[in-house]
Amino acid sequence: MASTVGSVEQAAAFELKGRMATLTVLRLLTPDNDTLNRQLEAKVAEAPSMLRGLPVVLELSAVAGASADQLALWLETVRGQGLVPVGISGAGEDVATAARERGIGVFPELFGGERQSPKPGSSRRSAEPEVLPGRVIDQPVRSGQQVYARGGDLVVLASVSPGAEVLADGNIHVYGTLRGRALAGVQGNREARIFCRSLRAELVSIAGQYQLSEHLGGDGAEGPVQVYLEDEALCIVPLEA
Amino acid sequence: MSKIVVVTSGKGGVGKTTTSAAFAAGLAKRGFRTVVVDFDVGLRNLDLIMGCERRVVYDFVNVINGDANLNQALIKDKRLDNLCILPASQTRDKDALTQEGVEKVLDELRESFDYVVCDSPAGIERGAMLAAYYCDEAVVVTNPEVSSVRDSDRMLGLLASKTRRAERGEEPIREHLLLTRYSPQRVDKGEMLSVDDVREILAIELLGVIPESQAVLQASNAGVPVVLEESTDAGQAYDDAVARFLGEEREHRFLVEKRGFLGRLFGG
Numbered sequence: 001m002a003s004t005v006g007s008v009e010q011a012a013a014f015e016l017k018g019r020m021a022t023l024t025v026l027r028l029l030t031p032d033n034d035t036l037n038r039q040l041e042a043k044v045a046e047a048p049s050m051l052r053g054l055p056v057v058l059e060l061s062a063v064a065g066a067s068a069d070q071l072a073l074w075l076e077t078v079r080g081q082g083l084v085p086v087g088i089s090g091a092g093e094d095v096a097t098a099a100r101e102r103g104i105g106v107f108p109e110l111f112g113g114e115r116q117s118p119k120p121g122s123s124r125r126s127a128e129p130e131v132l133p134g135r136v137i138d139q140p141v142r143s144g145q146q147v148y149a150r151g152g153d154l155v156v157l158a159s160v161s162p163g164a165e166v167l168a169d170g171n172i173h174v175y176g177t178l179r180g181r182a183l184a185g186v187q188g189n190r191e192a193r194i195f196c197r198s199l200r201a202e203l204v205s206i207a208g209q210y211q212l213s214e215h216l217g218g219d220g221a222e223g224p225v226q227v228y229l230e231d232e233a234l235c236i237v238p239l240e241a
Numbered sequence: 242m243s244k245i246v247v248v249t250s251g252k253g254g255v256g257k258t259t260t261s262a263a264f265a266a267g268l269a270k271r272g273f274r275t276v277v278v279d280f281d282v283g284l285r286n287l288d289l290i291m292g293c294e295r296r297v298v299y300d301f302v303n304v305i306n307g308d309a310n311l312n313q314a315l316i317k318d319k320r321l322d323n324l325c326i327l328p329a330s331q332t333r334d335k336d337a338l339t340q341e342g343v344e345k346v347l348d349e350l351r352e353s354f355d356y357v358v359c360d361s362p363a364g365i366e367r368g369a370m371l372a373a374y375y376c377d378e379a380v381v382v383t384n385p386e387v388s389s390v391r392d393s394d395r396m397l398g399l400l401a402s403k404t405r406r407a408e409r410g411e412e413p414i415r416e417h418l419l420l421t422r423y424s425p426q427r428v429d430k431g432e433m434l435s436v437d438d439v440r441e442i443l444a445i446e447l448l449g450v451i452p453e454s455q456a457v458l459q460a461s462n463a464g465v466p467v468v469l470e471e472s473t474d475a476g477q478a479y480d481d482a483v484a485r486f487l488g489e490e491r492e493h494r495f496l497v498e499k500r501g502f503l504g505r506l507f508g509g
């Protein structure tokens with residue numbers, strides 16, 4: 001009898017896989033729910049087969065100061081038009097909390113505050129290599145905070161606390177202890193790496209391949225390390241002095 | 242120049258009100274004109290700990306609503322004549338405190354006091370953010386346990402981003418860590434985080450360590466800020482913390498269990 005129970009427990013019920021998926025972002029440009037409803041209805045009527053059942057992320061950075069109540073309305077509207085809201089992004093803490101309570105995921109800032117609208121005449125996308133500046137943070141990244149370096153590297157000159165999350169399209173450098181979650185190459189760049197002075201992370205991920213803290217080697221990971229992707233596996237190796 | 246100091250924590254029951262009372266009394270004892278403001282609408286503990294609960298007539302919300310002026314609501318401490326208390330109201334309505342109302346009252350208090358100490362409610366929601374929004378300095382009260390440290394860390398993140406100084410890009414709030422209810426024996430047994438663990442995670446200046454002490458409960462039952470009980474360990478630790486807050490150098494005490502076996506057997 002005991003063995004039956006044992007074998008039942010041994011068969012893994014699930015696997016956690018880090019995979020990138022493309023999601024449609026519904027960027028709200030007005031807080032007005034009626035307008036949203038009307039225009040969404042028209043859009044869905046144009047391409048019902050494409051839009052019905054489509055998972056979307058509600059991006060709210062353009063409707064600053066949104067409230068939890070407004071979020072409830074918008075979610076209802078979006079669902080009412082047959083879309084499936086799976087997450088939100090770009091909202092304040094109150095709205096994010098309300099979303100989590102409704103089982104809606106909260107994504108990192110998809111449109112960073114520093115995003116500029118393209119200047120007229122800047123369309124000469126020549127062969128010039130595009131070097132994005134990356135982001136430098138000189139304060140600790142604290143629990144509940146999230147920092148995303150869009151299109152480049154992220155450099156943190158302090159520590160990343162447990163419960164904090166740092167993300168970058170490029171590499172992540174942490175010149176303190178990395179205790180939170182670090183996700184490099186979040187748009188799928190498999191060459192991205194994570195460097196830190198000391199690794200006590202809850203999670204590290206490169207291009208969607210991740211490892212949770214229990215597999216990070218615990219006390220063995222004292223001292224500076226780098227994390228990179230080789231084939232399908234994350235490698236965590238000490239940095240030689 | 243007048244300063245607003247918020248005593249905050251995230252997690253509840255870690256010793257904010259105890260600390261607010263001790264800090265305000267400690268500052269007043271050193272000659273500073275000090276007022277301590279209870280932001281914990283609905284609970285109202287500060288006046289009990291300060292021993293003035295029977296003298297509450299008007300409160301913070303009355304002043305904001307214009308039912309009373311500040312002088313009618315402020316209660317003068319019986320022991321220290323440059324110390325006042327602005328009690329919270331017992332109203333259930335947490336939204337009674339408005340941002341503009343709070344700003345107006347704090348501005349007015351700044352005119353007559355050197356220090357305005359704000360006793361924050363627990364949490365990181367509206368009430369706690371209102372107490373912190375206008376502050377110049379913050380005392381972050383933390384117990385040596387993982388959940389309290391995590392909440393303090395969150396609160397530090399909010400202080401650095403959601404306060405008036407942060408929003409205006411002014412000089413950042415000065416942040417001080419006060420570790421309270423510290424028990425060296427329990428740290429030795431591995432039941433609590435050590436001072437060094439907490440300092441390393443929060444990475445801010447350590448203002449002081451207040452030991453877990455019977456004296457705290459006794460003082461609050463007697464309605465006396467524990468810092469005025471000068472013979473007690475917690476009273477002395479708070480006094481050290483206030484001195485450091487004002488720029489004095491003081492060695493940290495109460496970090497190790499001093500008494501030996503016999504002392505522990507016979508000591509009170």
Ligand SMILES: Nc1ncnc2c1ncn2[C@@H]1O[C@H](COP(=O)(O)OP(=O)(O)OP(=O)(O)O)[C@@H](O)[C@H]1O
Pocket residue numbers: 250252253254255256257258259260281286361362363421422423451452453454455457458461475
């Ligand atoms: N150093 C200490 N030693 C022993 N007991 C303490 C100490 N500090 C605080 N306490 C006790 O802990 C309890 C909570 O303290 P206090 O009311 O100051 O916390 P608080 O953070 O203001 O709580 P709340 O979040 O509910 O406002 C009280 O019973 C108090 O007597």
Ligand SMILES: [Mg+2]
Pocket residue numbers: 257258259281286360361362
């Ligand atoms: Mg309290």
